[in-house]
Amino acid sequence: MGNADASEPPKAGFAAFGLPRRFMGGGHQTGWVSAMMFSGQCLCGQVKISVRGGPLRVGICHCTNCRRESGSAFTFYAVWPVDQFEHIGETAEFQGQRFCLRCGSHLFSADDREAEIKLGILSEAPTSLVPTYELWIKRREPWLRPIDGAEQYEEDRK
Ligand SMILES: [Zn+2]
Numbered sequence: 001m002g003n004a005d006a007s008e009p010p011k012a013g014f015a016a017f018g019l020p021r022r023f024m025g026g027g028h029q030t031g032w033v034s035a036m037m038f039s040g041q042c043l044c045g046q047v048k049i050s051v052r053g054g055p056l057r058v059g060i061c062h063c064t065n066c067r068r069e070s071g072s073a074f075t076f077y078a079v080w081p082v083d084q085f086e087h088i089g090e091t092a093e094f095q096g097q098r099f100c101l102r103c104g105s106h107l108f109s110a111d112d113r114e115a116e117i118k119l120g121i122l123s124e125a126p127t128s129l130v131p132t133y134e135l136w137i138k139r140r141e142p143w144l145r146p147i148d149g150a151e152q153y154e155e156d157r158k
């Protein structure tokens with residue numbers, strides 16, 4: 001899973017080194033953003049993950065599946081191109097969601113294009129990542145407020 005060391009070719013021209021952007025997705029990555037790196041692990045440390053560069057998007061989801069899977073009120077996650085994602089350690093899977101075989105921490109899902117990482121597993125806490133959208137807000141606990149500036153969806157994104 002994931003190319004071990006696909007170093008990106010240097011981007012030509014000044015356009016690639018624009019103003020630092022917040023890590024709110026958009027796809028095109030500046031040289032500055034692609035120098036970023038995040039790492040994380042499960043509770044027992046058996047599984048470790050890392051991602052290079054800024055994520056494509058950052059969100060939270062309040063749907064009933066996310067509540068059950070996480071055992072919490074919502075999930076907080078970000079999506080990277082799968083070739084910027086690596087992991088080591090043994091995982092098990094249920095409906096595409098991967099978790100540690102030993103401690104059960106819920107970690108990520110990945111297909112041949114994208115990897116979605118649960119941001120609670122990152123070593124950095126709090127993270128520098130800010131959700132730009134919220135899904136299934138009709139399931140949001142009433143004591144949680146909408147995130148300033150984040151797109152709000154009653155259910156999944158259209
Ligand atoms: Zn573990």
Ligand SMILES: [Zn+2]
Binds near residue numbers: 064135
């Ligand atoms: Zn969900």
